Amino acid sequence: MRYLPLTDNDRQVMLDKIGVRQVDDLFQDVPEGDLNPTIDLPRHKSEMEVERHLTRLAAKNTAAGSVPFFIGGGAYKHHVPATVDHLIQRGEFLTAYTPYQPEIAQGTLQYIFEFQTQVAQLTGMDVANASMYDGSTATAEAVMMARRVTRRKCAVIAGGLHPHYRAVVETTTQFTDDKIVVCETMPADPTAELQALIDTIDDTTSCVVVQNPTVAGHVLDLRPLAEAAHAQKALLIVVVTEVMSLGLVMSPGEMGADIVVGEGQSIGNGLNFGGPYVGLFATNQKYVRQMPGRLCGETVDADGKRGFVLTLSTREQHIRREKATSNICTNSSLCSLAFTIHMTLLGEKGLRAVARLNHKKAQQLKAALAVIEGVEVLNDAFFNEITVRLPGDAADIVETLASKGILAGVPYGRLAPDAGLDNLLILAATEIVTDDDIAALAAAMQEAVQ
Amino acid sequence: MSMNNQGRPSSPVHTNAQSEGFKSFSGHKGLRLSEPLIFELGTVETSGVDTEVLEDFDLALGGLDRTAEIGCPGLSEPDTVRHYTRLSRLNYGIDMGVFPLGSCTMKHNPRLNEKTARLPGIGDIHPLQPLSTVQGALELMQELSHWLMTLTGMPAVALSPKAGAHGELCGVMAIRAALEARGDARETILCPESAHGTNPATAAFCGYKVKSVPGKANGRVDLEALKAALDDSIAAVMITNPNTCGLFENEVKEIADAVHAAGAFFYCDGANFNAIMGKARPGDLGVDAMHFNLHKTFSTPHGGGGPGSGPVVFSDALKAYAPLPYVTTNEGTLHMHEWPAADDTTLGRLTAFHGQMGMYVRALTYMLSHGGDGLKQVSEDAVLNANYILASLKDVMSVSFDGPCMHEALFDDGFLKDTGVTTLDFAKAMIDEGYHPMTMYFPLVVHGAMLVEPTESESRFNLDQFIRSMRGLAKAAKSGDVGRFEGAPYYAPRKRLDETQAARKPVLRYTKSDEA
Numbered sequence: 001m002r003y004l005p006l007t008d009n010d011r012q013v014m015l016d017k018i019g020v021r022q023v024d025d026l027f028q029d030v031p032e033g034d035l036n037p038t039i040d041l042p043r044h045k046s047e048m049e050v051e052r053h054l055t056r057l058a059a060k061n062t063a064a065g066s067v068p069f070f071i072g073g074g075a076y077k078h079h080v081p082a083t084v085d086h087l088i089q090r091g092e093f094l095t096a097y098t099p100y101q102p103e104i105a106q107g108t109l110q111y112i113f114e115f116q117t118q119v120a121q122l123t124g125m126d127v128a129n130a131s132m133y134d135g136s137t138a139t140a141e142a143v144m145m146a147r148r149v150t151r152r153k154c155a156v157i158a159g160g161l162h163p164h165y166r167a168v169v170e171t172t173t174q175f176t177d178d179k180i181v182v183c184e185t186m187p188a189d190p191t192a193e194l195q196a197l198i199d200t201i202d203d204t205t206s207c208v209v210v211q212n213p214t215v216a217g218h219v220l221d222l223r224p225l226a227e228a229a230h231a232q233k234a235l236l237i238v239v240v241t242e243v244m245s246l247g248l249v250m251s252p253g254e255m256g257a258d259i260v261v262g263e264g265q266s267i268g269n270g271l272n273f274g275g276p277y278v279g280l281f282a283t284n285q286k287y288v289r290q291m292p293g294r295l296c297g298e299t300v301d302a303d304g305k306r307g308f309v310l311t312l313s314t315r316e317q318h319i320r321r322e323k324a325t326s327n328i329c330t331n332s333s334l335c336s337l338a339f340t341i342h343m344t345l346l347g348e349k350g351l352r353a354v355a356r357l358n359h360k361k362a363q364q365l366k367a368a369l370a371v372i373e374g375v376e377v378l379n380d381a382f383f384n385e386i387t388v389r390l391p392g393d394a395a396d397i398v399e400t401l402a403s404k405g406i407l408a409g410v411p412y413g414r415l416a417p418d419a420g421l422d423n424l425l426i427l428a429a430t431e432i433v434t435d436d437d438i439a440a441l442a443a444a445m446q447e448a449v450q
Numbered sequence: 451m452s453m454n455n456q457g458r459p460s461s462p463v464h465t466n467a468q469s470e471g472f473k474s475f476s477g478h479k480g481l482r483l484s485e486p487l488i489f490e491l492g493t494v495e496t497s498g499v500d501t502e503v504l505e506d507f508d509l510a511l512g513g514l515d516r517t518a519e520i521g522c523p524g525l526s527e528p529d530t531v532r533h534y535t536r537l538s539r540l541n542y543g544i545d546m547g548v549f550p551l552g553s554c555t556m557k558h559n560p561r562l563n564e565k566t567a568r569l570p571g572i573g574d575i576h577p578l579q580p581l582s583t584v585q586g587a588l589e590l591m592q593e594l595s596h597w598l599m600t601l602t603g604m605p606a607v608a609l610s611p612k613a614g615a616h617g618e619l620c621g622v623m624a625i626r627a628a629l630e631a632r633g634d635a636r637e638t639i640l641c642p643e644s645a646h647g648t649n650p651a652t653a654a655f656c657g658y659k660v661k662s663v664p665g666k667a668n669g670r671v672d673l674e675a676l677k678a679a680l681d682d683s684i685a686a687v688m689i690t691n692p693n694t695c696g697l698f699e700n701e702v703k704e705i706a707d708a709v710h711a712a713g714a715f716f717y718c719d720g721a722n723f724n725a726i727m728g729k730a731r732p733g734d735l736g737v738d739a740m741h742f743n744l745h746k747t748f749s750t751p752h753g754g755g756g757p758g759s760g761p762v763v764f765s766d767a768l769k770a771y772a773p774l775p776y777v778t779t780n781e782g783t784l785h786m787h788e789w790p791a792a793d794d795t796t797l798g799r800l801t802a803f804h805g806q807m808g809m810y811v812r813a814l815t816y817m818l819s820h821g822g823d824g825l826k827q828v829s830e831d832a833v834l835n836a837n838y839i840l841a842s843l844k845d846v847m848s849v850s851f852d853g854p855c856m857h858e859a860l861f862d863d864g865f866l867k868d869t870g871v872t873t874l875d876f877a878k879a880m881i882d883e884g885y886h887p888m889t890m891y892f893p894l895v896v897h898g899a900m901l902v903e904p905t906e907s908e909s910r911f912n913l914d915q916f917i918r919s920m921r922g923l924a925k926a927a928k929s930g931d932v933g934r935f936e937g938a939p940y941y942a943p944r945k946r947l948d949e950t951q952a953a954r955k956p957v958l959r960y961t962k963s964d965e966a
Contacts, residue, residue: 003820031735034703036826039731042818043824044820044821051565054569057590057593064579087531091544092540092542094545107540110487134801136802164802171798248516251518273807275807276808300951302948311952344492344524352520353499363507414788431501
């Protein structure tokens with residue numbers, strides 16, 4: 001077996017050294033009768049055979065890059081420069097452990113420090129952590145952090161929060177005495193949706209969770225919401241599922257956020273059928289010690305040279321055990337490295353340029369769909385995602401278009417089957433979309449809705 | 451002979467000049483290159499990405515465009531490649547040498563895994579594509595599930611947890627959901643003293659109190675103490691098996707029976723599953739839920755701290771409470787069950803999408819490569835390697851518990867008594883020997899713990915070299931060569947770092963005033 005270096009001779013020499021006759025003598029503590037069960041699994045395969053098998057499975061899927069592609073809804077297809085994937089596969093990054101021995105992990109620690117700084121800059125906040133599993137789990141962690149900060153139990157959730165994120169918050173807090181209040185979803189009226197949120201805040205509210213742009217793609221002015229939350233001493237948690245938007249849209253920090261969480265997949269990371277992704281978590285300096293997850297900090301070594309270490313670990317499970325701020329152990333380090341490298345390639349200038357291109361494509365998409373009879377576009381202010389109301393069930397239309405080789409978007413009903421919004425379709429247009437793609441989508445849509 | 455030398459071959463030159471100790475003008479030391487932060491290298495005007503140039507157009511952002519500077523510097527592509535290549539060289543990884551970090555299973559990461567994860571039909575599919583366009587992905591998830599259930603002898607598996615600790619959360623939530631369905635969630639979860647910190651943290655997360663169960667002198671859970679602690683207030687017992695002392699809980703079935711007799715559930719932390727693949731099945735041992743760490747047992751890269759992946763297998767008693775989403779089959783077509791039906795008892799959704807597909811494909815690639823026969827050989831070799839180390843070091847280091855170990859060997863600092871050398875010093879001296887240190891000060895149940903897990907990836911040659919270093923260090927410590935230890939590491943990119951300063955006045959991001 002190609003991954004196992006020991007030869008039979010090695011094994012015998014080693015057993016002799018240990019002083020046992022056979023390897024099963026080392027498994028003497030396994031209850032009798034339970035050792036060496038019959039396991040009905042295929043025998044080992046050559047590299048070529050395994051690759052063939054996986055290639056066949058892969059061929060049954062439609063790759064996003066092979067068709068006109070308009071799916072977003074919390075995961076976005078962007079162009080990731082070849083450099084990113086090359087660099088993250090260096091063995092010194094790929095096969096390193098969590099940097100618990102900082103003297104031989106400065107590579108990891110320095111890029112985490114760079115990542116934390118980039119995330120803080122993008123979100124307009126003071127500090128960020130070393131990353132979370134993904135945007136949805138980061139949102140749940142933010143809700144629990146707000147409880148620790150405010151010592152209140154009631155979280156108010158905007159109707160425009162991605163329904164899967166809402167579900168993750170509800171699942172995660174279901175066995176605590178936290179109360180989760182979900183406001184009405186109004187994809188056609190973002191102003192009313194925002195007002196409903198403001199009206200729900202009271203002096204028991206620990207936090208308000210709002211997504212910007214919303215799941216329907218609306219860009220919101222959150223300043224009045226921040227004011228309303230702060231007047232009641234509640235925290236404003238802003239969720240960003242499309243981090244590319246931060247290259248064009250006013251930052252959550254500027255609008256008054258206390259915690260910003262987000263999905264960082266768009267920068268540096270592929271679609272991967274939903275994971276692994278990289279959760280972003282940023283807040284202001286005064287709340288640092290209430291943050292979940294790993295933090296990297298600057299220090300010096302014995303020679304006075306600058307170096308980096310994991311720090312404030314007294315918040316974490318391996319020290320605090322049941323009193324930890326979270327049970328989280330891992331971050332999403334390699335994905336955060338991809339984020340950091342892509343972000344370094346972009347820089348502010350490149351990020352702004354790509355973000356503008358996204359916005360331009362979305363405007364073209366909107367224009368192309370708006371002229372189709374029976375199709376109503378719901379967005380005025382948006383970044384790269386819009387929602388349309390169709391004359392029939394969006395899932396059926398998406399299926400029809402998929403059969404023509406066009407992946408048209410996310411039916412709202414897929415995200416929330418009970419919302420009564422089955423006629424809504426959410427479409428994203430990133431920089432990968434071509435004019436031909438938009439024309440093909442519009443033509444197929446026109447035909448499908450007739 | 452290279453063209454560069456133009457026919458002038460170099461040969462060793464012996465001079466009187468100082469060969470070490472001078473400072474270079476660049477701050478580099480030959481191949482050891484010092485590297486600033488990107489914030490000190492780049493500018494906001496620089497970019498390593500070319501994009502289509504757009505003419506001005508009206509934004510549709512409701513006046514909310516970002517006018518203030520963001521501040522992220524960019525680097526050209528060559529400078530980016532160089533920056534991150536230089537940083538990578540400050541790291542130690544499995545690719546460089548033995549990485550004997552106990553309970554972390556730092557095994558070889560096959561590159562075929564990386565290749566299959568990047569097939570367009572796998573790496574470039576969206577979680578919300580119509581299911582008709584991702585049938586191969588669902589099939590892959592089912593195939594992985596089949597392997598995980600077969601290896602454990604358990605009837606159900608939830609793939610979606612994003613990492614080991616998330617898997618624990620999933621398992622304990624399912625337990626709580628099952629107990630609530632019975633009408634009483636109960637109050638307390640029992641954890642052995644040797645448990646990973648995530649276990650009690652997870653229990654607390656699910657609203658449980660945590661009570662510690664003492665260990666016995668042989669490093670196993672004290673069955674009698676456990677029985678005494680079991681009553682109808684106990685929701686579950688969380689036990690790692692093989693445990694964090696590197697030992698198999700030989701009374702695991704008695705434990706399971708006692709737990710079940712009290713109406714509680716048996717959660718097994720599967721962090722150490724690498725020791726028992728094909729050798730023993732948790733399903734035969736009375737386990738109700740167990741998470742895997744695909745990044746440990748099934749070779750998906752640790753990546754410097756994630757991404758992980760933590761699928762959970764369930765017994766019949768818990769499977770109805772498994773999280774959403776999961777794959778179902780209907781007449782040859784695969785479906786994804788994404789939202790609860792009216793009579794569902796699922797614990798709910800744990801993550802936005804379907805979990806770590808990128809890790810599933812790597813783990814499945816690894817499993818298919820080994821086959822059932824190879825996975826059993828993996829566990830046997832992992833256990834053999836650990837016992838070989840144990841046998842080769844037991845005369846110079848302090849073995850904490852008698853008898854064979856499983857896939858990791860536990861030592862304590864008894865052999866360092868009165869030497870002035872601590873476990874930390876010893877670990878740092880291993881860095882100078884060219885090794886990543888073993889896990890230190892964990893588990894907490896022995897003094898100055900050193901937990902050594904070689905994994906099956908090491909050849910006898912590698913093990914012998916490693917053993918030579920460990921024996922040398924142990925003897926050096928005992929012979930009073932304290933200098934070798936107290937300043938160690940001497941040969942790493944950094945000397946010991948000041949963690950106290952880092953925590954006292956945290957600097958968690960770059961700001962311009964940092965420039966010195």
